[in-house]
Amino acid sequence: xxxxxxxxxxxxxxxxxxxxxxxxxxxxxxxxxxxxxxxxxxxxxxxxxxxxxxxxxxxxxxxxxxxxxxxxxxxxxxxxxxxxxxxxxxxxxxxxxxxxxxxxxxxxxxxxxxxxxxxxxxxxxxxxxxxxxxxxxxxxxxxxxxxxxxxxxxxxxxxxxxxxxxxxxxxxxxxxxxxxxxxxxxxxxxxxxxxxxxxxxxxxxxxxxxxxxxxxxxxxxxxxxxxxxxxxxxxxxxxxxxxxxxxxxxxxxxxxxxxxxxxxxxxxxxxxxxxxxxxxxxxxxxxxxxxxxxxxxxxxxxxxxxxxxxxxxxxxxxxxxxxxxxxxxxxxxxxxxxxxxxxxxxxxxxxxxxxxxxxxxxxxxxxxxxxxxxxxxxxxxxxxxxxxxxxxxxxxxxxxxxxxxxxxxxxxxxxxxxxxxxxxxxxxxxxxxxxxxxxxxxxxxxxxxxxxxxxxxxxxxxxxxxxxxxxxxxxxxxxxxxxxxxxxxxxxxxxxxxxxxxxxxxxxxxxxxxxxxxxxxxxxxxxxxxxxxxxxxxxxxxxxxxxxxxx
Numbered sequence: 001x002x003x004x005x006x007x008x009x010x011x012x013x014x015x016x017x018x019x020x021x022x023x024x025x026x027x028x029x030x031x032x033x034x035x036x037x038x039x040x041x042x043x044x045x046x047x048x049x050x051x052x053x054x055x056x057x058x059x060x061x062x063x064x065x066x067x068x069x070x071x072x073x074x075x076x077x078x079x080x081x082x083x084x085x086x087x088x089x090x091x092x093x094x095x096x097x098x099x100x101x102x103x104x105x106x107x108x109x110x111x112x113x114x115x116x117x118x119x120x121x122x123x124x125x126x127x128x129x130x131x132x133x134x135x136x137x138x139x140x141x142x143x144x145x146x147x148x149x150x151x152x153x154x155x156x157x158x159x160x161x162x163x164x165x166x167x168x169x170x171x172x173x174x175x176x177x178x179x180x181x182x183x184x185x186x187x188x189x190x191x192x193x194x195x196x197x198x199x200x201x202x203x204x205x206x207x208x209x210x211x212x213x214x215x216x217x218x219x220x221x222x223x224x225x226x227x228x229x230x231x232x233x234x235x236x237x238x239x240x241x242x243x244x245x246x247x248x249x250x251x252x253x254x255x256x257x258x259x260x261x262x263x264x265x266x267x268x269x270x271x272x273x274x275x276x277x278x279x280x281x282x283x284x285x286x287x288x289x290x291x292x293x294x295x296x297x298x299x300x301x302x303x304x305x306x307x308x309x310x311x312x313x314x315x316x317x318x319x320x321x322x323x324x325x326x327x328x329x330x331x332x333x334x335x336x337x338x339x340x341x342x343x344x345x346x347x348x349x350x351x352x353x354x355x356x357x358x359x360x361x362x363x364x365x366x367x368x369x370x371x372x373x374x375x376x377x378x379x380x381x382x383x384x385x386x387x388x389x390x391x392x393x394x395x396x397x398x399x400x401x402x403x404x405x406x407x408x409x410x411x412x413x414x415x416x417x418x419x420x421x422x423x424x425x426x427x428x429x430x431x432x433x434x435x436x437x438x439x440x441x442x443x444x445x446x447x448x449x450x451x452x453x454x455x456x457x458x459x460x461x462x463x464x465x466x467x468x469x470x471x472x473x474x475x476x477x478x479x480x481x482x483x484x485x486x487x488x489x490x491x492x493x494x495x496x497x498x499x500x501x502x503x504x505x506x507x508x509x510x511x512x513x514x515x516x517x518x519x520x521x522x523x524x525x526x527x528x529x530x531x532x533x534x535x536x537x538x539x540x541x542x543x544x545x546x547x548x549x550x551x
Contacts, residue, residue, distance in 0.1 A: 036182070036358060040367030047223070047371040048200050051216050078302045080214050081293050082309025087217035087224075088289060088382035090317060095224055095373060096178055096350060098318065102325025104349025105266070106253035109500075110322045112272020114315055119273075120280035121311045125304045128285040131461045133300045139393035140291035140457075147460040148471045149524065150398075155475060156456045157394035160288050161387055163449040165420075168383040169427025172198050176428065178373050181351045182358040182366075197374065198425040201381040210296060213381045225317060227369035228324045231353075234361060235327040244330025252329070252346045263497045275500040278507055282454035289386040328352050384424065388417045444486040444499055451503050452479045455510035459518060466518045469530050473537045474514020480541060482506030484548065492550055 101109055137143060141156040176193040180186075185193070201216075236242055259270045284290050284307065294303040332339055332352060339348075340355055348355075357369045392413055403409040452475045459466035459474065482502050489496035517537065522529035 036366055036370065037363040039364045040370065043364065043367030044371050044374065047374065051219070052200065052203060054212055054215055076211065076214055076296045078297055078306040079309055080218055081297055081303075081306035083221050083313055084214040084217035084382070085290055085293050085306065086310045086313040086317070087221040088213075088293075089283065090221075090224070090314075094317075095228075095321065096174055096353060098321035099325035099328055099353045100350035102322050103329045103352055104252055104346050106250070106256045107322065108256035108267045108269055109272045109276075110318060110325075111269060112267075112274075113276045113318050115269075115273040116277035116280060117311050117314050119277045120284070121307065123281050124284040125307050128281070129294060129303045129307065130300050132285070132291055132457075133294060133303055136295060138292075138295070139390050140286070140288045141390065141394050144456055144460045144471075147466050148456065149468045151468045152456055152460065152471045153394060153398070155472065156286075156453055157390050159449050159453050159456075159475070159479075160390055163453070164289065164383045164387050165423055165427050168424040169430065171383075172425060172428035175373060178351070178354040179370070181354040182370055182373075184358070194428045195425050198421060198428070200374075201384070201421075210292065210385055213385050214293075214296075216381055221313065221317075223368075223371060224373075225320060227371075227373075228317075228320050230365055231356065231361065231369060232320070232324050232327050234365070235331045239331060239334060244327050244334065246326060246330065250329060250333075252349070263501060264495050266498050267500060271498065271500040271504075275503050278503040279450060282450045282503065282507065286454035286457040287386075287450065288390050289382050292386050292389060324353070328356060331356070384417055384420050387420050388413060391416050391420070444502065448482050448486060448502065448506070449479065451482065451506040451510055455507065455514055458511060459514050463515060463518060466514070467521060467524050469521055469524075469534055470514045470516075470518030473517050473534070473541075474510045474512075476538075477513040477541060478506045478508075478510025480545065481509040484545070492548070 098110060132140075132143070135143060139157070141153045141160065144156050145153040172194050173190075175197050176190050179193050179197065180190055183189075183193075235244060254266055257265065257268050260268050293306065297303045297306055329345065332345060338360065339345075340359070343351075343355070345352070354373070357366050357373075361369065392409075396412075403412060455474050455478055456471050459471050482505065484491065485497050485502045485505050486499065488494065517533070521533050524530070
């Protein structure tokens, strides 16, 4: 008898009932219903209860902080690690912004995301992972200290914590925005929904550590994939086939050339491919959230296999979510009367999927997809675990805190996790003020510091002459350049620069300045020269920024 992987078998079984339900409504015109049915709520509660049980179950089997952070006693299978890394980086942000980008802007960014995967896999799998895995660490920023000193390690840790707190805040905000639409609530309820979205992953992450995070992320991956596939299938049945597939460039899409030297052109194929490839490499080679997963594998070969799984999952899900965007675009173009009051395809592109879920899917299927969105929102679980590891290793223990016992260390670790989760929910209330659609906002916030952190790792691991001064000013110059690109319109009052340039420009300044200062500047032991050169570099940066910004 042939054997099937359990996730694939589960996916097939769960999909059979929804598809049968879709066939039952094929002969009738789509009907709009108002809100979720009680059956939907049963599905949602079952998911939430399941992940909470998972965290509690794993918590009882932990005895130390190393097992909590990197599953030290029993390495995790590369397949699970690979899916977990992908699910952590995908989250509700991509689950909603990919269909929204396809509906409201066009396919080019999504094409670039797919084309970037092979380039990133070769660089990460055969260049970065072997270097990173030479030492087994709990916090990735321990790797920086030998070459860049305590200053370099502290800078990396601070930048990471800041980046991931903002990212998790964005994650909760986008998931909450979707749920507000799904539940038919006024936007003033967003803070309350944010708290509810954040509390469940916070509880099971704080209890179960990395192993709970990995297993919950695997469930999340198959749940969100199932939700997207079922939605595509139901749209296809209701449209009588694949008539929703576009035969011409949609009126809602931007002009999206293959290549352009004009920085104000929002996206190009070349720009999207290069920008996303840089982000993938920088995230895989400098982000505690990802490196921590590598450390939970057995060896370099296992870590590389896990990244291969991440890469394949990226391609599959990006294709599925892109097709979902096309299906939604075709569906609402054919049935415009089904749009909510005041809604249109371009202005409300990011909210069409949540609206479709709550008003146009059969009972029970809506609950499944809402659970998928909530699962994707729980991508903050990986971030909370990773930030907790950095706080414990790089801030508390690195600066002298010594617990009375291993049990006390584990207890404090869980308290820190709760505190970080509360900070994330608070941050989610601020990120909604950043202009742009979900895709632009997530890129502006995610690319700002990922390239900066990677610059520190590049200097520490690959540049023998690297100095703390070079690392500091490479990071400062790179981050400043990234901020100027990301918020060019707000800072200067001029037309915005494409968000695709954020990572490209940031990494160029970061690596270029860091390398030159390290090679040509003073050595670490020459403190007087270091102070003088540092003051000069700071003055040059201030003068350059002042020249760019309006008086």
